[in-house]
Amino acid sequence: MTDKILTVRMDAYPADSQTLSRYLDTGGYEALTKALDQMSPEEIIEEVKASNMRGRGGAGFPMGVKWGFLAPAEPRYLVVNCDESEPGTFNDRQLAERDPHQLLEGIAISSYALGVHHAFIYVRGEYAKAARRIQNAIDEATEAGYLGKDIRDSDFSLEVTVHLGGGAYICGEETALLNSLEGRRGEPRLKPPFPAVEGLYAQPTIVNNVESISNVPWITMHGGAAYAAIGPERSAGTKMMSISGHINKPGNYEIVMGMTWRDLIFDVGGGIPDGKSLKAWIPGGASAPWFVPDVHLDTIVSIDDVAANGSMIGAGAVVTMDETTNVVAVAHRIVRFFAHESCGQCTPCREGTSWMEAVLERILQGGGRTEDIDLLLDISDNISPGLAWPPAMTTICPLGPSAVSPVTSITRWFRPELEAMIAGSEVAVG
Amino acid sequence: MTAVISHWSQENQSAAKSILDRYPEKRSALMPLLYVASLEHEYASDDAMREVASLTGISAAQVLSVASFYTMFKAVPVGRYLISVCTSVVCYLNNADEVLEAVEGTTGVDSGGITHDGAISVERVECIGACGGAPAVQVNYETVEGLTREKAEALVNWLRDAKPPVVLADEMQQLFGGQRSFDWGPMDPDGAVRPIPAFGPYGSVEEGR
Amino acid sequence: MADNAQVETVSITINGAVHEVPAGELLIAAAEDLGENIPRFCYYKKLAPVGKCRMCLVEVEGPRGKALIPSCTVPVSDGMVVDTESTVVKKAQKGVLEFLLINHPLDCPVCDKGGECPLQDQAVEFGPGESRFIEQKRTFTKPIPVSELVLLDRERCVLCDRCVRVADDIAGDPLIEFIDRGNHTQINTFPSEPFSSYFSGNTVQTCPVGALTSVDYRFKARPWDLTSTRSVSLADSVHSTVDVQTSMGSIVRVYGVENNEVNEGWLSDKDRFQFGAFQDGSRVTTPLVRDADGFTETTWAEAMELIASRLGGFLGSEVGAIGGANNTNEEAFVLGRFMRSVVGSPHIDAQIGDGIDPHLAAAIVDRATINNLDEASTILLWGPDLKETLPVLYLRVRKAVLAGASLVVVSPYATGLDSIATHVVPYRAGSGPEVLRKISQGEDEFAAVGAMLGTGPVVVLVGRTSLSEDPRLVEAAAAFARTLPESRIMPLLLRGNVFGALDMGLAPNLLPGRVSTGDADAVALLEDNWGPIPEGPGKGTMEMLASLVDGDLKAIVLAGSDPVRDCPDPQTAIDALENAEFVVAFDAFVTDSSRRADVILPAAVWGEVDGTATNLEGRVQRLGASTPPLGKAMSLATALDGIARFMGVEMNCSDWMLVNKEIATVAPAYGGLTADYLTFEAGDDGAIVPLRGVVQPLSYLPTDVKVPVVTDRFTLHLAPSMYDDSVVLRHATILSSLHGTAEARLHPKDASALAVVDGDVVEVAGIELPIAIDVRVVPGSVVLPFNQIATKGVHATAAVNIQAVRGDV
Ligand SMILES: Cc1cc2nc3c(=O)[nH]c(=O)nc-3n(C[C@H](O)[C@H](O)[C@H](O)COP(=O)(O)O)c2cc1C
Numbered sequence A: 001m002t003d004k005i006l007t008v009r010m011d012a013y014p015a016d017s018q019t020l021s022r023y024l025d026t027g028g029y030e031a032l033t034k035a036l037d038q039m040s041p042e043e044i045i046e047e048v049k050a051s052n053m054r055g056r057g058g059a060g061f062p063m064g065v066k067w068g069f070l071a072p073a074e075p076r077y078l079v080v081n082c083d084e085s086e087p088g089t090f091n092d093r094q095l096a097e098r099d100p101h102q103l104l105e106g107i108a109i110s111s112y113a114l115g116v117h118h119a120f121i122y123v124r125g126e127y128a129k130a131a132r133r134i135q136n137a138i139d140e141a142t143e144a145g146y147l148g149k150d151i152r153d154s155d156f157s158l159e160v161t162v163h164l165g166g167g168a169y170i171c172g173e174e175t176a177l178l179n180s181l182e183g184r185r186g187e188p189r190l191k192p193p194f195p196a197v198e199g200l201y202a203q204p205t206i207v208n209n210v211e212s213i214s215n216v217p218w219i220t221m222h223g224g225a226a227y228a229a230i231g232p233e234r235s236a237g238t239k240m241m242s243i244s245g246h247i248n249k250p251g252n253y254e255i256v257m258g259m260t261w262r263d264l265i266f267d268v269g270g271g272i273p274d275g276k277s278l279k280a281w282i283p284g285g286a287s288a289p290w291f292v293p294d295v296h297l298d299t300i301v302s303i304d305d306v307a308a309n310g311s312m313i314g315a316g317a318v319v320t321m322d323e324t325t326n327v328v329a330v331a332h333r334i335v336r337f338f339a340h341e342s343c344g345q346c347t348p349c350r351e352g353t354s355w356m357e358a359v360l361e362r363i364l365q366g367g368g369r370t371e372d373i374d375l376l377l378d379i380s381d382n383i384s385p386g387l388a389w390p391p392a393m394t395t396i397c398p399l400g401p402s403a404v405s406p407v408t409s410i411t412r413w414f415r416p417e418l419e420a421m422i423a424g425s426e427v428a429v430g
Numbered sequence B: 001m002t003a004v005i006s007h008w009s010q011e012n013q014s015a016a017k018s019i020l021d022r023y024p025e026k027r028s029a030l031m032p033l034l035y036v037a038s039l040e041h042e043y044a045s046d047d048a049m050r051e052v053a054s055l056t057g058i059s060a061a062q063v064l065s066v067a068s069f070y071t072m073f074k075a076v077p078v079g080r081y082l083i084s085v086c087t088s089v090v091c092y093l094n095n096a097d098e099v100l101e102a103v104e105g106t107t108g109v110d111s112g113g114i115t116h117d118g119a120i121s122v123e124r125v126e127c128i129g130a131c132g133g134a135p136a137v138q139v140n141y142e143t144v145e146g147l148t149r150e151k152a153e154a155l156v157n158w159l160r161d162a163k164p165p166v167v168l169a170d171e172m173q174q175l176f177g178g179q180r181s182f183d184w185g186p187m188d189p190d191g192a193v194r195p196i197p198a199f200g201p202y203g204s205v206e207e208g209r
Numbered sequence C: 001m002a003d004n005a006q007v008e009t010v011s012i013t014i015n016g017a018v019h020e021v022p023a024g025e026l027l028i029a030a031a032e033d034l035g036e037n038i039p040r041f042c043y044y045k046k047l048a049p050v051g052k053c054r055m056c057l058v059e060v061e062g063p064r065g066k067a068l069i070p071s072c073t074v075p076v077s078d079g080m081v082v083d084t085e086s087t088v089v090k091k092a093q094k095g096v097l098e099f100l101l102i103n104h105p106l107d108c109p110v111c112d113k114g115g116e117c118p119l120q121d122q123a124v125e126f127g128p129g130e131s132r133f134i135e136q137k138r139t140f141t142k143p144i145p146v147s148e149l150v151l152l153d154r155e156r157c158v159l160c161d162r163c164v165r166v167a168d169d170i171a172g173d174p175l176i177e178f179i180d181r182g183n184h185t186q187i188n189t190f191p192s193e194p195f196s197s198y199f200s201g202n203t204v205q206t207c208p209v210g211a212l213t214s215v216d217y218r219f220k221a222r223p224w225d226l227t228s229t230r231s232v233s234l235a236d237s238v239h240s241t242v243d244v245q246t247s248m249g250s251i252v253r254v255y256g257v258e259n260n261e262v263n264e265g266w267l268s269d270k271d272r273f274q275f276g277a278f279q280d281g282s283r284v285t286t287p288l289v290r291d292a293d294g295f296t297e298t299t300w301a302e303a304m305e306l307i308a309s310r311l312g313g314f315l316g317s318e319v320g321a322i323g324g325a326n327n328t329n330e331e332a333f334v335l336g337r338f339m340r341s342v343v344g345s346p347h348i349d350a351q352i353g354d355g356i357d358p359h360l361a362a363a364i365v366d367r368a369t370i371n372n373l374d375e376a377s378t379i380l381l382w383g384p385d386l387k388e389t390l391p392v393l394y395l396r397v398r399k400a401v402l403a404g405a406s407l408v409v410v411s412p413y414a415t416g417l418d419s420i421a422t423h424v425v426p427y428r429a430g431s432g433p434e435v436l437r438k439i440s441q442g443e444d445e446f447a448a449v450g451a452m453l454g455t456g457p458v459v460v461l462v463g464r465t466s467l468s469e470d471p472r473l474v475e476a477a478a479a480f481a482r483t484l485p486e487s488r489i490m491p492l493l494l495r496g497n498v499f500g501a502l503d504m505g506l507a508p509n510l511l512p513g514r515v516s517t518g519d520a521d522a523v524a525l526l527e528d529n530w531g532p533i534p535e536g537p538g539k540g541t542m543e544m545l546a547s548l549v550d551g552d553l554k555a556i557v558l559a560g561s562d563p564v565r566d567c568p569d570p571q572t573a574i575d576a577l578e579n580a581e582f583v584v585a586f587d588a589f590v591t592d593s594s595r596r597a598d599v600i601l602p603a604a605v606w607g608e609v610d611g612t613a614t615n616l617e618g619r620v621q622r623l624g625a626s627t628p629p630l631g632k633a634m635s636l637a638t639a640l641d642g643i644a645r646f647m648g649v650e651m652n653c654s655d656w657m658l659v660n661k662e663i664a665t666v667a668p669a670y671g672g673l674t675a676d677y678l679t680f681e682a683g684d685d686g687a688i689v690p691l692r693g694v695v696q697p698l699s700y701l702p703t704d705v706k707v708p709v710v711t712d713r714f715t716l717h718l719a720p721s722m723y724d725d726s727v728v729l730r731h732a733t734i735l736s737s738l739h740g741t742a743e744a745r746l747h748p749k750d751a752s753a754l755a756v757v758d759g760d761v762v763e764v765a766g767i768e769l770p771i772a773i774d775v776r777v778v779p780g781s782v783v784l785p786f787n788q789i790a791t792k793g794v795h796a797t798a799a800v801n802i803q804a805v806r807g808d809v
């Protein structure tokens, strides 16, 4: 059984996996040819539905179902989300730099299926190299007739535009991304309307993640059922996991879900350096509530299992922390990140994240007060009432509630440590 | 249109024109044009923003509103080399604060500052998507991974002394880098000449040796 | 009067009680209508919701249980179950309030908004008392001027986005925006581009806190000692509904009132800020009589007696009256009655030679209302630049266009609506008739325009594009408009209550109630009430001025009019007034005209007189007095009543309510539109004067009689602008600095033919002006602003010479 889809080529041909010639040598653009020659748009959508693939950008929404929502109005757009900015995540970067044609072929097939003639790839500004690689690939593919006018002598034409962001994590949120692409502030929009009905330029738009789209050629070639057969039922297919933090073998790993966290961290990731023990890990990027070994090490790595345990797999970013880690400082870094990246339109997110950052900073600097723990939790509760995951929100988008995750995590799993730090500081302060 | 930016270099004028052609609506070209304007005017100065406003047909206040939302359009002059040190969570876990200290110490400027000679700017940034190679920095948005305090110092000194005309990620990685997020594959010939992303259709891209 | 069309309803449950509410309405609005006031900051009824402040969160039951949602962003739907009072809701709202307060300065005692601030109110209601926030508050330099009129205190700002939406979405002036992001977000302008919008005051009114304040109101009053009077603005002929707020006897603030038929709550800055002029120290506050040394103060009795005896010394037909357009309907009516029945003169005109045929202006059939714009498929504007002249009408046209109407603008020079127009048709000043012929025949390049105008309903806004344009072009355009499908026509005159004055008979060829002077029945009805009146038509303003010069006319009454500054031929006006045997001016100021009078009577002005007024759609609304007249100033009606008595005639017109009743009697069109009927009640939006089936004879010209002005000289476009050098603006403290600079605008081709560049000085129309090269000028024309300091005295002729005088610097 297949256990790798996306990284096969780059692993086998590290020297030139990004080139058109290597791509063609290894079966590239055959899926596009098959789609154009033998399949109707509807058939492709059916295969994607059958694949049960859930979006890889974080929310885990089934890709085929989303495609089914696309409103009929013309023109329609496909926008590929390569804004990847969540701390701990770096797998879209690898897919874009190392196998851009796979992404482009996915875009071409998806656009054909969706009736799109202009697709955009929104690449975060700091990924200049990924943008260059994608643009080179577009130029090559256009030259060779895999993109552009009347692709492969069909009457299907597609223009692909790479758009460079300007430095703002929030633009990963799909509606903020669309605003940004329209030359506006990257502020998430109110939903409904969803992009599939009113997206880019108020036209029907599908936004998908780089990894999601990169799977489309394989699904087209081998069929949705074959994809669905990989891995656990509701976590079908392979998943790129970025493993980082305190870990022996940091990196991206394309895995089949269903293993335990122990397997992932200790086998795949090689365990914790210097023989230290694992203190905690973040299973799905900085937004996600943390896991701890005592409770979660033998639970299953799958979208649903992680959700059942009160967190998320998100875009697949695992961040491990060893026994020496100052968890309050880690929480502070994460909260600081969200405060810095808040677009600022919602009062609770704009004010609450900065407030939490200030309180945590004060605690770290020795000015903590006993009541600060309740205060932090209450601020959190005013951003994300009930403090559950997936979060209830007083905000427009989940960025604000994401800042709550590290706070609830340290108060839940490491409260004595937090209390000790505060107590120590009270003594220290005098 | 050309009447407005006719004082721009021929290259930037034609870049502006081709950018506008890439989008169904002019305003979409705003951010790409801000990069071009920042190349022409050294940074996203008031003049740069005014030019972009007239190119896209919106007000200067609207351009400022957008430009100031993003961290990569700089409202103040930036050095030839912009060192962006990531201190987000994963880099933090891997001693990024030491790297920042090293960069600040060697350049003599704090985050947000620029050296006396105007050559190097330093900033502390949030996650740059290099967590697998933490701690990481970018120079003119070209990434180096797996730094240490010592390597960071050496990198700064190299920038200051060797004054590389083109900042190449692979070169920096070879000289100063360590652990990488993933196998980068072949050398990338392109690099950045200015603190603006090296991206062909617009930006500061140039081929290195 | 809004029509009560059948509205579809849905049923929703709020806090356990079931209600029927209009389908599609936003939940927050539906709840408000039911008396359930959900707190809010960013929501504002007239703006598209943004759901940013998160104050209005309520719980709504959904498929996955109750969820918190902002009630300002969701429309009601059938079966919706809403809880606005649950513990979760209250906790969330309290949380949002706390978040808003952590960085808010505690300067309520010195804040203009203190006492009428929802943040303050809700802090009191929810207030935790003590702050849990012990960190450093965010600080900004405060306050900073964002324009000549508006100050910004960023620390007080709650980032509700109202001002941005008001400036950008409503007015189309995106000059004030969010800058930076997250916790650093602030409202500001581009460094070198102030918030110089004609509508900036609306942001001050809509700002929920004290972040945006107006320069003139700052520290003037506290809300609890304000007295408010409902009225309408007479800054132009739109008549926006306003609340005039006074403190200790003087007007301190004017707020827009949401009259959905007219201004929807918005005002122009002229509507809002020009009241300052009326409290200016230079007002004429006592009667002045000319003697050898100039003017001497006198008493009303002496002045009235003098005027009565002088006027009584002429034949009726030797006296004329110009003005009345800045008065109430009642005052205008009394002026007409005084002239026609006491003096015995038919020479009366409220327009100053800058207008159009009174029949067309007042009695056009199929006259459009402002709200007709909202139902129009196509709007044709062939008239003055609305943004400059009738700003609130500009807002309404803009709104209609953004909602989907097509707009065709025909004008010799760029207008404020061009950017959203589907078609802009510029033409060389003077060649309007030729353009009209081509458009009406859909000829050549006008095929698309012609096709668009063929899609009804069409609303046509017609007026003189400039003072130098032949008024008959307007009639021709109106005649063409008649031929368009389902067309409605709105004639455009600009000045305050000019439509009211015409309706009251202040026109050489109209009697009160929009009837022709030749209408025997109407004359008979008037004579029953007034005694004999002279036969009309009389002379219009330009004829009166000419007659004063050649001696046919000997005396002239100026009622708040300034022909020396406002008529197209200022020199004739000067000659007329100097040559007249007797000039009496009712005026609030000494103007270029009134200073040539023999007697100046201190006129009470807007804000000081009660009455009614009629706007450009024929809507009559109540006008309220909020302060007593300054000094010895007096209403025009009362003064004329007194003078008539000295002349031996008892008009019984000193009480405006009596006059108002008399209007209803002698002007059948106004029957029923009495002050009692027109209340100041909330939601009262006045009433349109019905046409009563009387179609007036209109002397329309066929569209092809006028040949274009063929001249080898430059044709002149002399057009009014918002901030000109008119007397009111000159004295309106905070607006007085805003008048524009005057340049002669030329097309680049013409400039190069004349070998002049930007800034070079030329002689044009008898004055010297710098050149501004402007591609929006049609070749062969020169564009000058009317009535700016530098263009004072320019004769609005059709064509002028341009002579280079010297290079700049
Ligand atoms: C704050 C925030 C940041 C996000 N960042 C990203 C991102 O960097 N990349 C991404 O693909 N999706 C991101 N998402 C998810 C997108 O909104 C969207 O769900 C996704 O791009 C859809 O693609 P998919 O269905 O293929 O997963 C983010 C969401 C939020 C709320």
Ligand code: SF4
Residues within 6 Å of the ligand: A170, A187, A188, A341, A342, A343, A344, A345, A346, A347, A349, A350, A395, A396, A397, A398, A399, A400, A401
């Ligand atoms: S939650 Fe934060 S980032 Fe998301 S829309 Fe609101 S303010 Fe912006």
Ligand code: FES
Residues within 6 Å of the ligand: C039, C040, C041, C042, C043, C050, C051, C052, C053, C054, C055, C056, C057, C070, C071, C072, C073
């Ligand atoms: S009033 Fe609804 S979110 Fe502000």
